[in-house]
Amino acid sequence: MNKTELIASMAEKSELTKAETALALKAFEAAVTEALQAGDKVSIVGFGSFETAARAARTGRNPLTGAEIQIAQSIVPKFKAGKLLKDSVN
Incomplete structure (x- = not known):
């Protein structure tokens, strides 16, 4: 499902217009x-x-040349599914 399909599904369930x-x-x-x-x-x-999590700096490899490169520290977003969502998918 892409964003347009999600909006259409949400609009149908909520009885709002697609624009709203x-x-x-x-x-x-x-x-x-x-x-x-x-x-x-x-x-x-x-x-x-x-939530967010810190990803530590690390050494990686350039897949084209095989040379080692330094990958900087970064902060990444994370999503953890709740119990009701997990149960409904299973």
């Missing part, structure tokens, strides 16, 4: 992004939680 649903989805994305940028954790009970 697209705005709601954009607002959700923006709110989660801002919270993660601030270092906060976003938890939606039953669905899951979004």
Whole structure:
């Protein structure tokens, strides 16, 4: 399912227009992004939680030349599925 299909599905279930649903989805994305940028954790009970984690600096290899390269430390977003979501998928 891509973003357009998700918006169509959400609009059908919520009885909102696709335009209103697209705005709601954009607002959700923006709110989660801002919270993660601030270092906060976003938890939606039953669905899951979004948080950030630090990835340490490491040595990698250039696949083309085989030369070693240094990969810098970075902060990455993580999602952990909640129990209700896990149970509904199984």
